[in-house]
Amino acid sequence: MQKRIFLTASAVAILALSSASVMAQANTFKIGLILPMTGQQASTGRQIEAAARLYMAQNGDTVAGKKIELILKDDTSIPDVTKRLAQELVVNDKVNVLAGFGITPSALATAPIATQSKTPEVVMAAATSSITQASPYIVRTSFTLPQAAVALADWAPKNGIKKVVTLVSDYGPGIDAEKYFRERLTFNGGQVTEALRVPLRNPDFAPFLQKVRDLKPDALFVFVPSGAGAAVMKQFLERGMDKAGIKLIGTGDVTDDDQLNDMGDGALGVVTSHHYSAAHPSALNKKFVDAFSKANKGLRPNFMAVGGYDGMRVIYEALRATKGNGGGDALLAAMKGQIFESPRGPMFIDAQTRDVVQNIYLRKVERKDGQLYNVEFDVIKDVKDPGKNK
Numbered sequence: 001m002q003k004r005i006f007l008t009a010s011a012v013a014i015l016a017l018s019s020a021s022v023m024a025q026a027n028t029f030k031i032g033l034i035l036p037m038t039g040q041q042a043s044t045g046r047q048i049e050a051a052a053r054l055y056m057a058q059n060g061d062t063v064a065g066k067k068i069e070l071i072l073k074d075d076t077s078i079p080d081v082t083k084r085l086a087q088e089l090v091v092n093d094k095v096n097v098l099a100g101f102g103i104t105p106s107a108l109a110t111a112p113i114a115t116q117s118k119t120p121e122v123v124m125a126a127a128t129s130s131i132t133q134a135s136p137y138i139v140r141t142s143f144t145l146p147q148a149a150v151a152l153a154d155w156a157p158k159n160g161i162k163k164v165v166t167l168v169s170d171y172g173p174g175i176d177a178e179k180y181f182r183e184r185l186t187f188n189g190g191q192v193t194e195a196l197r198v199p200l201r202n203p204d205f206a207p208f209l210q211k212v213r214d215l216k217p218d219a220l221f222v223f224v225p226s227g228a229g230a231a232v233m234k235q236f237l238e239r240g241m242d243k244a245g246i247k248l249i250g251t252g253d254v255t256d257d258d259q260l261n262d263m264g265d266g267a268l269g270v271v272t273s274h275h276y277s278a279a280h281p282s283a284l285n286k287k288f289v290d291a292f293s294k295a296n297k298g299l300r301p302n303f304m305a306v307g308g309y310d311g312m313r314v315i316y317e318a319l320r321a322t323k324g325n326g327g328g329d330a331l332l333a334a335m336k337g338q339i340f341e342s343p344r345g346p347m348f349i350d351a352q353t354r355d356v357v358q359n360i361y362l363r364k365v366e367r368k369d370g371q372l373y374n375v376e377f378d379v380i381k382d383v384k385d386p387g388k389n390k
């Protein structure tokens with residue numbers, strides 16, 4: 001009798017415990033955020049994490065009755081690590097969404113896991129055109145290199161730049177930038193006289209820049225990932241390339257807001273094309289920049305931060321639209337077609353391609369209120385990824 005009572009009591013206790021944890025599980029919504037928090041791409045991780053936390057601080061951590069739980073993992077930007085972390089997040093933590101992805105190889109390594117587990121993969125940083133084609137569960141809130149590069153190739157020949165040498169990081173986004181810049185420049189009557197590629201890991205720009213100096217083009221077009229721009233700028237100036245009459249142009253990754261203000265006056269006048277500048281003149285952006293800076297010891301948000309901030313928006317609104325009951329497919333459907341004002345300007349998620357459609361701005365580095373900024377001077381509206389038309 002004693003024993004039976006004991007058994008019953010403990011069974012009840014176990015039942016209560018497990019149903020409490022089931023309830024907790026049912027009432028939480030987990031976002032697995034995989035970012036490079038250490039290593040060469042650490043600034044990207046830091047920017048996106050800060051932006052995601054800011055979004056949650058501003059919008060609350062409960063949506064449609066679910067408590068949002070952000071699970072941050074550092075993949076050190078090694079794709080095998082990204083893949084293992086994604087697998088663990090899906091299998092062990094049962095995340096509802098995978099998000100982040102600092103570089104293209106990390107986003108691609110996760111694609112099969114997103115597909116097999118039917119988990120939306122929100123790409124907040126990586127920007128090779130083909131990423132969204134790697135899984136029907138991928139949605140992107142960053143940008144694509146073809147989007148940015150084509151705008152600059154339209155601007156350059158109208159501004160006295162005909163002969164260009166390209167210098168890109170030798171992997172997905174760099175190869176996209178090189179290809180789409182060259183195609184459009186050639187179409188516009190310009191010419192790429194030499195196409196140089198530098199390794200992604202531990203790049204040494206010196207020998208490449210020396211070669212560019214000897215080739216004496218009108219301009220050097222550069223794509224390097226966020227975080228590498230300051231090194232390029234420094235060596236470009238040290239070699240006196242600007243004084244030799246060679247202009248530096250590129251996608252906005254090279255004059256990244258995370259580093260720009262420390263680049264010095266040598267950066268003044270550099271023209272780039274991109275989807276986000278911390279100096280974007282809208283009320284919403286001003287609020288974003290101020291709040292981000294206040295929450296992060298004066299840090300200025302860059303284009304990675306805005307990709308993370310908008311990625312959280314897309315996730316929150318998908319959860320709200322599905323009233324908290326949807327699985328991966330319902331969430332994905334609610335992500336497609338979202339249209340909203342971002343700190344970057346208007347944007348939407350193309351329902352067919354799941355890729356971001358947005359304005360691309362031409363910007364010039366200027367000093368404003370004592371600080372260096374990418375100041376927008378022209379805009380091409382609602383640009384779809386040109387890589388999707390091929």
Ligand code: VNL
Binds near residue numbers: 044102103104128225
């Ligand atoms: C990528 C593209 C990464 C652009 C970047 O910085 C960037 C990528 C880390 O697709 O790997 O600025």
